[in-house]
Amino acid sequence: MFSLKDKVAVITGSSRGIGKSIAEQMALAGAKVVVSSRKADACAQVVAEITARGGQARAVPANISDKAQLQRLVDDTLASWGRIDVLVCNAAVNPYFGPSAGISDEQFDKVMHANIKANHWLASMVLPQMASRKDGVMLIISSVSGLVAAPLLGAYSLSKAADMQLCRNLAAEWGHANLRVNCLAPGLIKTDFARALWENPPILERVTSRSCLRRIGQPEEVAGAAVFLASDAGRFITGQTLVIDGGSLGDGF
Numbered sequence: 001m002f003s004l005k006d007k008v009a010v011i012t013g014s015s016r017g018i019g020k021s022i023a024e025q026m027a028l029a030g031a032k033v034v035v036s037s038r039k040a041d042a043c044a045q046v047v048a049e050i051t052a053r054g055g056q057a058r059a060v061p062a063n064i065s066d067k068a069q070l071q072r073l074v075d076d077t078l079a080s081w082g083r084i085d086v087l088v089c090n091a092a093v094n095p096y097f098g099p100s101a102g103i104s105d106e107q108f109d110k111v112m113h114a115n116i117k118a119n120h121w122l123a124s125m126v127l128p129q130m131a132s133r134k135d136g137v138m139l140i141i142s143s144v145s146g147l148v149a150a151p152l153l154g155a156y157s158l159s160k161a162a163d164m165q166l167c168r169n170l171a172a173e174w175g176h177a178n179l180r181v182n183c184l185a186p187g188l189i190k191t192d193f194a195r196a197l198w199e200n201p202p203i204l205e206r207v208t209s210r211s212c213l214r215r216i217g218q219p220e221e222v223a224g225a226a227v228f229l230a231s232d233a234g235r236f237i238t239g240q241t242l243v244i245d246g247g248s249l250g251d252g253f
Contacts, residue, residue, distance in 0.1 A: 001231060001232045002029060002228065002231045002232075002233050003030050003231060003232070004029040004030045004086070004227065004230060004231055005029075005030030006032070007032070007085040007230070008032045008033075008081045008083050008085050008086070009023075009026045009032070009033045009034065009084075009085065009087075009088065010036065010074070010077055010084050010086070010087050011023045011034065011035065011036065012037070012062070012073075012088065012091035012118075012122070013037050013064070013091025014033075014037060014088075014090060015036075015042035016037075016191070016192060017189075017191035017192060018090060018141060018191060018193075018219045018222045019037070019088070019090035019091065019141075020046055021219035021220045021222065021223035022088055022090060022223045022226045023050065023057065024049070024050060024220075025220065025223040025224060025226070025227050026086070026226070026227055026230065027050045027055030027056065027057055028053070028055065029227050031085075031086065031230075032056040032057070032058075033050065033055070033057045034057070034058055034059075034060050034073070034077050035050075035057055035058070035059050035060070036060050036061060036073055036091075037062075037091065038061060038062070040061040043059035043061050044059050046059070047059045058080060058081075060072070060073045064091045064118040065093075065110070065113055065114050067121055070121055070122055071125060074125045074126055078129070083129065083133070084126050084129065084130065085130070085135065085137065086230045087122060087126045087127075087136075087137070087138045088226060088230075089118070089122055089123075089138070089140045089141065090141040091114070091118070092114060092115045092156075092159070092193075094111065094155075094193070095107045095110055095111065096108075096155065096156075097152055097196050098152055099151060099152065100154030103154065103155055107155070108155050111155040111156055111158075111159050112155070112162075115160070115162075116159050116162045116166065119140055119163060119166060120166065123166075123170055123181075126138070127170070127174055127179060130174075130177070130179050131174060131177035134177050135178055136178075136179045136180075137180050137182075137229065137234075138167075138170065138179070139181075139182055139184060139226055139229055140163045140164075140166065140181070140182075140183045140184075141183070141184050141222070142160045142164050142167075142183040142185045143160040143185055143186060144185050144186065144243055144245050145157035145160055146159075146160030146161035146162075146164055146185065147161070147164075147243070147249065160185075164185070167181050167182060167183040167239060167240075167241065168239045171238040172239065175238060179238075180234070180235070180237065182238060182241070182242065183240070183241040183242070184225055184226060184241075184242050185242065185243045185245070186217060186244045186245065187211075187216070187245025187246060187249070188204075188207045188216040188245070188248075189216060189217040189218065189219060189221075189222060190216055190218055190219070191219055198216055204216070207248055208248075211246045212246060212247025212248070213246035213247060214246075217244065217245070217246055221244065225242055225244055229242070
């Protein structure tokens, strides 16, 4: 039930961190994976690592803030592999770390554009071809910061809360065509993206002290949940947000 054999999975932001782990684990589960991020050389390196282990992967660089580049990502995948069975919207930005009052309009708009609008664009580009086959899965990587107060992640947490609502809306709109849309909401994971949090001793202590597991997470621990939700093992789950935080959901970072 956990096999992704012969499925085609497009994963944004997959040259490092959580996205890279999702690409690696989906390839191990049998999927053909499209690795995408802004930097072509970083994408190519991940593809080389996956193919060296016997997996199937191709690199299609794209900036999620550029609609034309996202369309090229979709078109290239369809031209090469004929279909997209799994769409993972993992790429996100957070150019500002601090109280909401300090964020500039430009930074705020950048977060909303990349973290919400880009996912909306990709859904509109990809879900219709899934619906034509009455089969497909979309996953949005959100965050527990979209569920709790996050005094240092204001705009980012707003965008992640919006992603959860986008997930619910899309699940309702496309469920009749047998499409499933879910969110993953990781807690503090040891990635470069979250470095400002886990390298901050008071924040790290606060998170780990209230965690049931007394530690932060690793990228592959999110990837396993992504494989589950993309596979037949999760075929009756849609419109949901799965929290992956070691049991530390509380009052924010």
